[in-house]
């Protein structure tokens with residue numbers, strides 16, 4: 001995943017924002033990355049990756065494709081391990097993220 005890829009799908013925080021936050025703010029504990037746009041405070045899926053970014057070493061994000069990352073998050077949520085907040089990137093059937101404007105309209 002490149003630097004412009006989203007790491008936190010719940011709050012739409014990119015890897016670049018997180019990497020820059022760690023460099024500039026030098027958080028003392030990984031949980032302080034939540035101060036970067038709320039990252040990690042939704043379903044919790046991205047927390048292990050936030051910890052890797054905090055450590056400033058190699059991360060699994062370098063080998064994961066955005067599609068695989070999104071699919072694994074969808075599997076995590078379907079397994080009932082986390083609950084995305086309103087406004088989070090929805091879980092698509094095919095495991096790929098879709099723009100928010102593709103949501104179906106309900107007749108009122």
Ligand code: FES
Nearest residue numbers: 009010042043044
């Ligand atoms: S993807 Fe980051 S909290 Fe859900």
